Structure formats: C-alpha cells, structure tokens
Amino acid sequence: MLQSLLFTKTRKDAPKDEVSKNAELLIRAGFIYKEMAGVYSLLPLGVKTLSKITQIVREAMNTVSGQEVFLSALQEKSTWEKSNRWDNEVLDVWFKTTLKNGTELGLATTHEEPLTMIMKDHIHSYRDLPCYAYQFQTKFRNETRSKSGILRGREFLMKDLYSFSKNEQEHGAFYATMQEAYKNIFSTVGIGSHTYLTYASGGSFSKYSHEFQTVTDSGEDTIFICERCKVAVNKEIIEEQSVCPVCNTSTLVAKTSIEVGNIFNLGTRFSDALELTFLGEEGKVQPVIMGSYGIGIGRLMGTIVEVLSDEKGILWPQSISPFLVHLILIGENEEVRKKTNELYMGLRGQGIEVLFDDRDLRAGQKFADSDLIGIPYRIVCSEKTFAQGMVEVKTRSQDTAHMLPIDTIATRGAIDILQTL
C-alpha cells in the first residue's frame, strides 16, 4: 500500500507510563495503541501482523483436526459454580458485570466450563470421540498489575484448543501431536531457536504439563535449560530435581524467559464437575478425558518483538511481517517517482506485499521509520540508483546494502533474489 495513505504515523516516544520494550516499539511504529494499562487496541499494521500469526496457528490447529468455534465472553454464574471457579477467591482474575435485572455475569478468563457444557449436547458415545475444538477469542483477566505491555494484558486474544478423548492412550497420542504442532508454530513465526519445551508440574492427572518458554532478557519467568536436549524445566520442577528430565544427567542452566504456550492434561477435572460422560464400547458410562492447549496470540507478537528487535526498531520474520518489502522513494524527481511506482506495481504483480513510502519526507526520516517498522527487505530508489539502472536493497537484519539491476526484480523472480541476500 501507499504509505501516504496509511493513517498511522510513527512516534518518537511511547507514552510515559509504558515501561515494556514490546509495547514501546509497537506503539512507536504504529502497530498498537495504549488504551490503558494492560489494554491495547490494534492499528492497521498490528491487525496485519496479528492476522498472519492467527492464520499460521489456525492452519496448525486444522492440521491436527481441530474444529474452529467462537464462544461468548459473557458467562453465567451457574456454569462456573459447578466447577467451583465462580468465586473470586478461587479464580482471582474475574471481571464481573450485571444484567439490568441484577443477574451477575462474568467475562470469560478461559473457556473450559462453557465448552464442556456445549460438548454435553454432542458427545454421547465412544464413536463421538476423540474431538478437538479451538477458537481465537478475547479473554478478560483482571490482573492486579499490568506492566509488561502486550505480554500480560487485561484483555487479549488467545487461541485455546480443548481435546476430548475416550482414554489416556488416545489423550496421550494427541498431547504428543500438539507438542510437535506447537514446536512448528514457534519455528514458523521465527522464534523456534529461542523457544524451549519446558516441563512443568502436571496437577492431579499427570506427572508433567508442558510450557513453551522463549528465552529473552526481559522475561518474567526463569527456566532451567538442558543445552544438550534442548528442553527446560520450570521453577516448580527444579525444586524437585536439578537434572534434565530427558537425559537425567545434564546440569541445568538458569535463563529468563516468556511463556508463549502451554499444554495441559485436565484429566476428568471438568468432565466430572460438569458431567460430560460417554458410553464406552464395552457399555460403561465414563467421564471424558480432557486436555487444554493455549497460545496467547498478542503475547506471542510481543515476545517476537522482545526477541527480534534492536535499538532502531523491530525485525519482523518474513512469515508475519505486515509487508515483505519496504519500497522507499528518495528525492523529488518526477521521473524517479514514476519509475518507482512502476516497480511498486511490478512487485505487487508478483504477489509481493509492498509498503511504498511515497511521502514527501527526508531520506533520513524514511530510513528511521523503515528500521522502526521492521519490514524484512528495504528497496531504495533514487536518481542515483536509477542512473545506474539499479536499486539499493538491504535486509533489516544486515548492515550492508546491495545494488541490484532493476530489471532482475521488476517483473519476476524478486522473492528468489531477495531471499539469497
């Protein structure tokens, strides 16, 4: 798109009360807007990036046979009383509100209970199992403090999948499948090498649950890494055992990290409380075995910014960047503008998403904006480059620029050439 038409402008400074790097950069670059502590709105660049993350996660969930649903935020007291989670002392992050007739409602912090209620209509026999439902849905959590930008919001988009299985074996197989699906997701969005499968305490139904933790200096968590096995344990586990749970020998190294995903055995915690049962093949009525699998989509975007940024701005991975190419016009020569516009059309004709900085601004301001926004490839067009039949191409992560003949990328093959830089 033409940058002159993008309604957001970059900012020199984030709001004074913003202390997190992720929100500071995303606000300055025009991806998000701070409504209040822990509550952010998405601006056009933010919608583009978050949609790409969402689509990557959606495709992964469809691949493991997840079926997409969208549950309500407003929640009835009676459903949550059945599982003993209505009480603010038990679940301490409720936002509650009331209907005009005085009926108290809650805003969903998570969706185990309402989805279990829905499944009572559809799961009756072993033939109805296994099944997997997931959603991308706004969660509301009344956090006491909220100083981590979009890493810990009071309102945030979450992908949550819930599995319903007939026995431990079927559940275990799916749980293992989800571990792999999550690894693939974190690799695809560009933080695979920073992200560790982390053993956490499993609750009543299994020895372990698992977190996916991304190592970064600004993390709120501490994990203990086995470099050899590429896994980690969290604080709960390190208290019980100080060696790697996989190789059982390596000493573990402490690192700060951000939890970007978790997978959890729920056992029959909710199917017992809400009476979700099925008739087994051998004719016995039994509770459904459940699991839950969460990824905070906004938190994931924030983590990527924490990990992939420098003093100048963000470095988006190609897979989730709002645009692949930032095309920058320098100078006021009309012929240069015309030819740059032709290149813009030619790149778009190749299916490439281009942000074309056609604004009347100094080169320095355009380069600073480009570094802040963080699009992977920058192509600069000026009188000087065109005089040689060239454009200047630079990746956001490298300092060196390359001169490329304009003809080599103008109408075809641009992606291949860019990716060799």
Place this chain on the structure above:
Amino acid sequence: MLQSLLFTKTRKDAPKDEVSKNAELLIRAGFIYKEMAGVYSLLPLGVKTLSKITQIVREAMNTVSGQEVFLSALQEKSTWEKSNRWDNEVLDVWFKTTLKNGTELGLATTHEEPLTMIMKDHIHSYRDLPCYAYQFQTKFRNETRSKSGILRGREFLMKDLYSFSKNEQEHGAFYATMQEAYKNIFSTVGIGSHTYLTYASGGSFSKYSHEFQTVTDSGEDTIFICERCKVAVNKEIIEEQSVCPVCNTSTLVAKTSIEVGNIFNLGTRFSDALELTFLGEEGKVQPVIMGSYGIGIGRLMGTIVEVLSDEKGILWPQSISPFLVHLILIGENEEVRKKTNELYMGLRGQGIEVLFDDRDLRAGQKFADSDLIGIPYRIVCSEKTFAQGMVEVKTRSQDTAHMLPIDTIATRGAIDILQTL
C-alpha cells in the same frame, strides 16, 4: 469434511425458551449454541458461515480504502465523559465492571469515542484526510429484553467503519460510496432483492441518515416502501412526509423489516467533544467531519436465515454456505462407499467445499439433516444411482432431483454443471 468427524449433531428441538426462527434453526442445525438470552456461541458450521460473511464485508471495506483496526472492549470512563455518554441515563445499554483498585470500566457498545481519541495522534493536517478505519469487533449491549435470537444480542460481532473528512463535500462523496458498497454487500450475501435503502432522520448534521432494511414477516421494524424507486422511509420520516423522498409522488406501502445496516452523518459531534481538529489548507484549525457505517455481522446471518428458510430448514446462498456441496452416501455397500469417497476427493480436487455425509444413518435422517443445514447442492450416491453410472443431484431450493452421469462432475466442471440446475 467428513460429517462423521464434525463434532456437532443436529437437534430435533431448540431450547424451550427460544422463540425466534433464526436462532431455532441455527441451533437445531448446529451453527450456534445458546449460552443465555441474547448470548450465543458459534459452533464449527457457524464459524464457517460467519467467516464468509466477514470476508465479503472486509473486501468491500478494503475496496473503499478502509484500513482495518481492532479496538479494545474495555473502555475508560474519562473518554466517554468527554462526549457525555458515560452516564447510564444517556447511553442505557452499558455493561460496566471494575478493576481491582475500584476503577470503573465499561464494555464498548460502540467505538466513536475511542477511535476519535486514536485519530488525535494521526490527524493533524488536511494532508492526513480523508481516512477510513473499520473493524470487526464484539460489542456488548445490556439490552433489557433479548428475544430475537441473534438479531439483537447482548454480545455480538459488528463491522463498524468510521470516516474522517475535511469538509462536507468530501464526506458526502464517501457517504454515497458507502451506500453503493452496502448495496453490493447485501446482494452478494443473497438478500439484495429483499433489502431497501431506507431514509431515516439525520440528527443535527444532515436531513437524512440511511438504514438498510430487509423485508421479512418476522421483522421488529416497520418501513414504508416505494415499489417504483426501490427505496423506503422509516417511521420517523413517514410522520413528516407520506410520499417517497426520491420520486416525491408514490404512496408508500408498510412492511415489517429488519435493519441490517446503517450509515450516519456524525458531523462534528465527536470531533468537537474530543477535540479532533486539523490545520486546513488555508491555515485554519477546524474540526474533522465524521461518519459511521455499521453492519451487525451476526444479525446479518440471522436475517439471512429469517428470509431464506422453509419449514425443513435453511437455504444458504452459495456465497456464504459453510459448504457448496452436501455429498450423501446411502446404504452399506463397501464398493459404493469407495466410489463415493472417490467422488468426494474428485470434487475437493476441483476446489469445491464438500460436506461428505459418510455416517451410518438411515437415508431419511440424512436427507432431513441436509435440508436443515441448508447447503445449496445435494449429491446422493447409492447402489441404485451407481448402477446407472449416475448420481442424483438436487438444489436445496428446488424439489426436483436430476440424474447426472458421474463422469461429468467427477474430476472437472462440477461447479458449472451444478450452477445450471
């Protein structure tokens, strides 16, 4: 997809307290689940259909240069006090909640105020105008009564676009563009011939605003139609004038209807209150002219069901049906199952979305489910049809079935052949 894997099952009856046709059919067919009065969750078929409606509206908004945003639901008191809409007496559908420190928050019923606040960061000069921002966002409205299914929810998905223009002329041109965009949307989703551009009272800033009203027996509204001009006026207008506002001669005929969209001149109502100004070309600081343009996405889905349904179930238009083809296997012959599965793969290979009813159920049950769910084309495969090298094809809207040679649709050309039926 294989219907045996779809986790939802159809139901004979809707919940006893459900009185609206739209929710009754959508619940029975497995598109939605009733959480409580006015609050519905979307099941997999519902997500598919709503996503298609959303995508049609999104493309229309992108075509008129809308930029997609996503604003928070949680709202600060101070923003809404500026426009005098925080008070429950003024805006009577607020849901309110509180932070742990006692700070009162609201759940957005609409987003004029917060978007105007955001635009204060980005609109400074006439060069920043016009601009258009839109979103698909959940609105919360504390309705006293909620008996119209998904037509009037307490929590519902809405597309709202807001326009920011430098003068009346620029605003008027965009307002006219949006009228056309809305007409196109309602035609694309299959209710164009039932939907009337309806003149409504304009408020302080213009003579008229406009609603898009879909005529149906179950409508909550009454409009007054000019058959000749294909426009209508609403109750407010008919009190002032009883002839068509376009031809100024025709007598108007009363019809019940559902409001599926509205476009509204906001003038400087919000830019004055929240101080959204810009420096004009002639050097004068002036308020931005605003407009708002809403379509309730869930309500639109409900309206389509009200208009396009019969005693057996729903009749989805092709553009928004969860699947294009309902492929139904009859009988237990393994060879028939194998050949039907080949046809399923062959249709999918043509890019056609197919729901394959591979379940072990009687033919009558499968046909009843198919009529209820409402996929446009039904293809039946049985020992009898295969013996002739045929399949039986029927559209949901017609009673007559056709026998077609299986070869004509198995690997190519199926869409063209189906659309001639």
